[in-house]
Amino acid sequence: MGLPAATAAAPPPLVEWDWSAASNSTLSVGGSPLLLSQGTLLWASAERACRAASSAAPPVASTSTFYALPALMPADHAARLVERLRPARFDLRADSVDNLPAHEFYILTSGEPARSATPPLAAEEEEEARLRARLARELAPSLARLRAAANAQFGSICGGGCRPCTALVRRYRAAERRSHPEHVDAEAAVTAVVGLTSAREDFEGGLFVSDTARRLFVPLRAGDALLHSADLFHGVHVVGGGERWSLVVWFRTCDKCSMHGADGWFAARAARGEPIAQYLLGRRLAQEHSGGVAAGALGGRSVQQTRERRSRAAQWLHAAASAGFAPAMHMLGRASLGRGDVRQAVAWLRRSVECFSYETDFGRPPIAMRAAHGDPPVHLPSNRSLLLVHLPSNHSLLLVHLLSNRSLLLVHLPSNRSLLLVHLPSNRSLLLVLLTSNHSLLLVHLLTSNRSLLLVHLLSNRSLLLVHLPSNRSLLLVHLPSKRSLLLVLLTSNHSLLLVHLLTSNRSLLLVHLLSNRSLLLVHLPSNRSLLLVHLPSNRSLLLVLLTSNHSLLLVHLLTSNRSLLLVHLLSNRSLLLVHLPSNRSLLLVHLPSNRSLLLVLLTSNHSLLLVHLLTSNRSLLLVHLLSNRSLLLVHLPSNHSLLLVLLTSNHSLLLVHLTSNHSLLVHLPSNHFLLLVHLTSNHFLLLVHLPSNHFLLLVHLTSNHFLLLVLLPSNHFLLLVLLPSNHFLLLVHLTSNHSLLLVLLPSNHSLLLVHLPSHHSLSIPPLPSRPHSIQPLPSSPRPPYIPALPSRRKPSISPHLLLVHLPSHHSLAPPAGRRRARCRPSDLARILLKCAEFGWPRPYDQLDGSVLTDGDQQAQGLQLLRRAAVAGHRVAAKALGEAYADGRWGVSPDPRLAEGWLACANEADMEGHACSDMASECHAAANAPPLMISIEPTAATSTESSSAHRVTG
Numbered sequence: 001m002g003l004p005a006a007t008a009a010a011p012p013p014l015v016e017w018d019w020s021a022a023s024n025s026t027l028s029v030g031g032s033p034l035l036l037s038q039g040t041l042l043w044a045s046a047e048r049a050c051r052a053a054s055s056a057a058p059p060v061a062s063t064s065t066f067y068a069l070p071a072l073m074p075a076d077h078a079a080r081l082v083e084r085l086r087p088a089r090f091d092l093r094a095d096s097v098d099n100l101p102a103h104e105f106y107i108l109t110s111g112e113p114a115r116s117a118t119p120p121l122a123a124e125e126e127e128e129a130r131l132r133a134r135l136a137r138e139l140a141p142s143l144a145r146l147r148a149a150a151n152a153q154f155g156s157i158c159g160g161g162c163r164p165c166t167a168l169v170r171r172y173r174a175a176e177r178r179s180h181p182e183h184v185d186a187e188a189a190v191t192a193v194v195g196l197t198s199a200r201e202d203f204e205g206g207l208f209v210s211d212t213a214r215r216l217f218v219p220l221r222a223g224d225a226l227l228h229s230a231d232l233f234h235g236v237h238v239v240g241g242g243e244r245w246s247l248v249v250w251f252r253t254c255d256k257c258s259m260h261g262a263d264g265w266f267a268a269r270a271a272r273g274e275p276i277a278q279y280l281l282g283r284r285l286a287q288e289h290s291g292g293v294a295a296g297a298l299g300g301r302s303v304q305q306t307r308e309r310r311s312r313a314a315q316w317l318h319a320a321a322s323a324g325f326a327p328a329m330h331m332l333g334r335a336s337l338g339r340g341d342v343r344q345a346v347a348w349l350r351r352s353v354e355c356f357s358y359e360t361d362f363g364r365p366p367i368a369m370r371a372a373h374g375d376p377p378v379h380l381p382s383n384r385s386l387l388l389v390h391l392p393s394n395h396s397l398l399l400v401h402l403l404s405n406r407s408l409l410l411v412h413l414p415s416n417r418s419l420l421l422v423h424l425p426s427n428r429s430l431l432l433v434l435l436t437s438n439h440s441l442l443l444v445h446l447l448t449s450n451r452s453l454l455l456v457h458l459l460s461n462r463s464l465l466l467v468h469l470p471s472n473r474s475l476l477l478v479h480l481p482s483k484r485s486l487l488l489v490l491l492t493s494n495h496s497l498l499l500v501h502l503l504t505s506n507r508s509l510l511l512v513h514l515l516s517n518r519s520l521l522l523v524h525l526p527s528n529r530s531l532l533l534v535h536l537p538s539n540r541s542l543l544l545v546l547l548t549s550n551h552s553l554l555l556v557h558l559l560t561s562n563r564s565l566l567l568v569h570l571l572s573n574r575s576l577l578l579v580h581l582p583s584n585r586s587l588l589l590v591h592l593p594s595n596r597s598l599l600l601v602l603l604t605s606n607h608s609l610l611l612v613h614l615l616t617s618n619r620s621l622l623l624v625h626l627l628s629n630r631s632l633l634l635v636h637l638p639s640n641h642s643l644l645l646v647l648l649t650s651n652h653s654l655l656l657v658h659l660t661s662n663h664s665l666l667v668h669l670p671s672n673h674f675l676l677l678v679h680l681t682s683n684h685f686l687l688l689v690h691l692p693s694n695h696f697l698l699l700v701h702l703t704s705n706h707f708l709l710l711v712l713l714p715s716n717h718f719l720l721l722v723l724l725p726s727n728h729f730l731l732l733v734h735l736t737s738n739h740s741l742l743l744v745l746l747p748s749n750h751s752l753l754l755v756h757l758p759s760h761h762s763l764s765i766p767p768l769p770s771r772p773h774s775i776q777p778l779p780s781s782p783r784p785p786y787i788p789a790l791p792s793r794r795k796p797s798i799s800p801h802l803l804l805v806h807l808p809s810h811h812s813l814a815p816p817a818g819r820r821r822a823r824c825r826p827s828d829l830a831r832i833l834l835k836c837a838e839f840g841w842p843r844p845y846d847q848l849d850g851s852v853l854t855d856g857d858q859q860a861q862g863l864q865l866l867r868r869a870a871v872a873g874h875r876v877a878a879k880a881l882g883e884a885y886a887d888g889r890w891g892v893s894p895d896p897r898l899a900e901g902w903l904a905c906a907n908e909a910d911m912e913g914h915a916c917s918d919m920a921s922e923c924h925a926a927a928n929a930p931p932l933m934i935s936i937e938p939t940a941a942t943s944t945e946s947s948s949a950h951r952v953t954g
């Protein structure tokens with residue numbers, strides 16, 4: 001499969017920055033001294049294997065300088081800031097670095113207390129505004145010290161004009177976010193990071209700097225700060241437990257918080273051949289042409305100028321990539337993806353991952369894009385949770401997520417759009433949700449810790465079937481058909497059975513109670529409120545009580561042990577009672593009350609008992625038959641023609657059949673306490689649960705589209721799950737008692753995917769035989785440096801604990817290139833994306849950048865998705881739309897004004913990070929316009945960046 005993750009080296013060790021060589025200096029700020037410890041990161045030449053053969057000379061080495069400011073802020077101020085923010089709502093917007101929820105709280109934007117990012121209730125909004133203002137006040141002395149240091153140490157960047165424009169608090173903790181992949185802060189002139197909790201005390205790891213060969217952790221304690229410029233490649237990784245909080249301050253220049261004067265300081269270094277500077281320059285040019293930092297100049301730029309900037313951006317990025325600089329390769333990959341060139345994108349992104357010397361999340365390509373290229377994408381985040389996505393050729397989607405706490409989340413979306421979701425949390429409970437294409441819902445929740453089982457089945461006819469099997473082995477079954485009758489069966493741990501059938505249509509009630517001593521209690525309350533009660537105690541005598549609405553009482557007690565008969569009849573109203581005891585000792589009893597219901601009891605010579613109760617008012621029929629072998633047969637046929645049948649055989653097993661007018665339910669409970677439940681709904685769904693006495697659970701679900709779901713949970717906590725949809729796709733998940741996971745996937749193309757993940761935490765994806773790479777120059781780039789095929793540079797590290805085998809039908813480990821391509825059309829991907837969008841998955845367009853859809857015959861949908869994403873504040877989408885209108889790609893007519901409008905939206909997002917949601921309303925008019933039909937009312941040109949977006953109509 002040749003996954004990038006498979007070829008990545010081992011996770012980086014926790015190496016700390018060595019400050020012993022740092023040169024210290026002191027700055028006086030407001031009369032008090034500020035200690036500065038200088039660190040230097042040397043960008044050594046990239047490994048030869050990562051460099052292009054065409055770049056003969058090794059790249060120019062360069063350095064990135066940064067400063068540690070010990071105790072910049074008093075530690076108790078840092079602690080107070082954390083405490084104030086603990087109850088606050090953190091922003092979960094997609095992070096611009098890794099697209100995952102950011103978990104950050106903005107205090108300042110544009111140098112002022114930030115506005116709320118998401119519109120909350122007014123009262124909450126006000127409270128947040130007060131909190132921000134208060135934090136801004138409290139932070140002012142620390143920000144002043146940082147500002148002085150930034151202007152003093154980075155004078156060539158700031159020109160003395162740097163001011164704190166953005167301040168935000170980030171939080172890293174379990175179940176939220178543990179890391180922030182490597183990046184440069186390209187949109188800040190200078191950055192300061194202040195630790196709010198202490199490395200080594202509150203957490204391990206934390207902030208690190210990287211030269212792509214290794215990560216060096218900078219152990220900031222609460223109150224310590226790190227000051228750096230855009231050429232510092234850095235990230236965060238918190239190892240193990242613990243909580244890290246940090247204050248991030250982005251400095252920009254002049255009163256308007258722009259990048260004026262601070263955006264080109266690396267140009268000369270780029271020209272000298274420093275890859276990091278070439279990368280920054282390429283990035284910034286790319287940003288500018290798409291409405292990036294130099295927004296002010298955008299209004300006046302022609303489409304031709306935009307093209308030129310893009311081509312220059314590509315040239316610089318190619319230069320850095322040729323020198324083996326992995327982040328530049330990553331950016332070129334993203335650019336290829338934006339153009340819909342999936343193959344080229346994969347080549348670049350794969351290379352960017354390989355050119356790191358350690359395992360990192362940086363550059364991990366979007367999941368679906370990798371799937372489109374034919375690789376079952378495996379995502380292994382640094383917290384060692386496992387995300388596996390398999391997109392077989394039939395476009396069904398299988399997603400398995402195994403979290404570090406060993407809980408398992410499995411989502412299967414077959415091509416017929418039914419959805420299967422299995423969640424197996426670490427406490428070994430199982431949650432299974434199946435939403436088929438006809439919108440019926442199956443939900444199984446199995447809490448293995450106490451072994452209780454909850455099963456909810458909501459059929460498309462809106463009838464509801466609920467089975468609850470708690471740990472004490474009692475069984476509760478509720479069936480609520482669409483006609484609102486209710487069937488409830490309770491089988492308690494002492495093996496007594498309670499069955500309640502409430503037909504709401506006529507409101508008659510049937511209740512059967514089979515006690516643990518195996519006596520039977522039966523109560524029938526028809527709509528006319530007469531009461532029929534049959535009690536068959538364990539000594540096999542029969543007690544029958546009938547209390548009609550007219551208060552007459554009929555009581556029959558038949559003691560079979562001595563065969564004596566006791567009969568009491570109290571007729572309050574002239575109803576008729578008839579008792580017949582023939583010579584063969586059979587007994588016939590007929591009761592015809594004034595309401596003309598009929599009660600008939602027949603005790604034949606072989607001592608079997610037949611009881612018929614026909615309530616003529618609603619014509620429902622109740623029949624009890626106690627055969628000589630002492631089995632009991634009970635038939636209830638209510639007026640709605642549903643049929644309820646209970647048979648208690650001589651071996652005390654119970655057979656219960658409920659056949660409603662829609663042909664639905666059958667339950668069999670044999671004497672050895674096996675439970676067999678078959679549910680056959682009118683739309684031919686079949687649900688079968690088998691629970692043998694040794695607590696194995698077998699569940700089979702066969703929907704009308706021939707989808708088969710089978711779950712087997714043996715008593716030793718093994719879990720076996722087999723899923724066979726109509727397209728012959730087989731999924732088998734086996735979770736053994738030692739908590740290791742075995743997953744077998746056999747798609748319709750007969751390829752086999754097997755993942756074995758043992759219980760201990762060591763997890764790695766084994767590599768597969770390396771395939772030759774062929775990275776082609778980007779078509780849009782004017783004579784870009786050519787990067788030839790490279791040999792795999794590292795020896796794969798095979799973990800003995802993980803077995804991953806992918807065996808396609810022709811038994812080779814990698815399908816031939818032609819076939820791979822055949823499966824990898826962007827239009828396949830488009831279908832998947834549309835499907836995701838249909839299910840309302842969170843921001844599918846984020847994963848795909850939306851733009852893959854704009855390839856081929858689905859441009860209109862692609863544009864619509866991009867538009868939706870842009871309106872939601874997604875700057876990549878706004879950028880892509882802007883570029884589309886600038887170039888006239890994806891079938892849109894070139895339109896400089898629209899291009900400008902969308903790029904301005906993207907730019908606003910770039911500038912403020914969180915301003916997209918506000919821009920959403922400004923972009924709204926443009927966004928709601930039907931695709932390809934947008935026109936602009938002619939207006940006088942204005943200089944404001946985003947005003948054109950307001951003017952869009954149609």
Ligand SMILES: O=C(O)CCC(=O)C(=O)O
Nearest residue numbers: 170185193207236246248
């Ligand atoms: O949290 C940190 O220490 C740094 C975060 C960071 O690098 C950023 O937000 O750009």
Ligand SMILES: [Fe+2]
Nearest residue numbers: 183184185234
């Ligand atoms: Fe950063």
